[in-house]
Amino acid sequence: MxxxxxxxxxxxxxxxxxxxxxxxxxxxxxxxxxxxxxxxxxxxxxxAKEQLVEAYPERRDIRWRERLAAHVDHHQDPGERILAVFDWLRRWSAESDFRGCAWIDSYGELGAVSPRVAAQVGAHKQAFRGCLAGLVSDAGLPTPLAGRLYLLAEGAMVTAGINGRTDPADQAKQIARLLLDACR
CATH class of the missing domain: 1.10.10 (Arc Repressor Mutant, subunit A)
Structure with a gap:
């Protein structure tokens, strides 16, 4: 115990x-x-430290996806559920301990030398992309939109981590809204 x-x-x-x-x-x-x-x-x-390096992102992944899903689930309209992802990214990037995407950082440090870290990062990113694909499907929008939204969200996370500001998520949400409108 x-x-x-x-x-x-x-x-x-x-x-x-x-x-x-x-x-x-x-x-x-x-x-x-x-x-x-x-x-x-x-x-x-x-x-070994490597086991700790592998354990922390597993736990973080579960927490991260639960928090995102809880935020998105507060919205009923399928289009608003998609945009809620960007609202959540803004909230996350406003947290005092936000330093950007831990998986991108892990990959940058160890992805070339640790197949397990690279696999964890890939699994996390695939799950996030899958979340967006599910939201796009639920909204009855074209499948390729999920990939575009994924790139917007990833870019917002990286940019917010680098510049320490929340506005990349706002800008990505504006672009996502334009994409949604164009697909409807």
Whole structure:
């Protein structure tokens, strides 16, 4: 039981440190210090840093998609559900700990040398694209629109992470609205 309880603070600390400083610059001792979990217990949970690097985005993916779905589910109109994705991206990019897309950052640091990280990033991005495809389908709009919306959303995330502002999501929403209108 104690190991399971220690897992969450370790993952919380890893997520905060990896997103804030980068994966490669953070050591297990940094995670120990930030989590309050002993180094012995940390290595019982994650025998190698690579296992922690793989565990944190899995948990983050679940949380991220749940939060997005909860926000979108507050809307009934199929077109508004699509636009709600961009509203949610704006809210997310306004959070004080927002540093951009953790999966893009992970891929940039480790994607070329870690097939598991590359696969996790690919799975997350495919799931997000699938979410958009489902919303487009529910709205009765042409299938190719999902890919265009996906590129808009990804661009908004990257730009917001780089410039530390929320307006990329607003601009992407305006373009998404134009695309929706053109497809109707």
């Amino acid at each position: 104690e190991i399971v309880v220690a897992r969450e603070p370790a993952l919380d600390a890893a997520e905060n440190l990896f997103c804030g400083r980068g994966i490669q610059s953070v050591g297990m001792d940094d995670i120990r210090g930030a989590s309050g979990v002993s180094l012995k217990r940390l290595y019982q949970l994650f025998p």
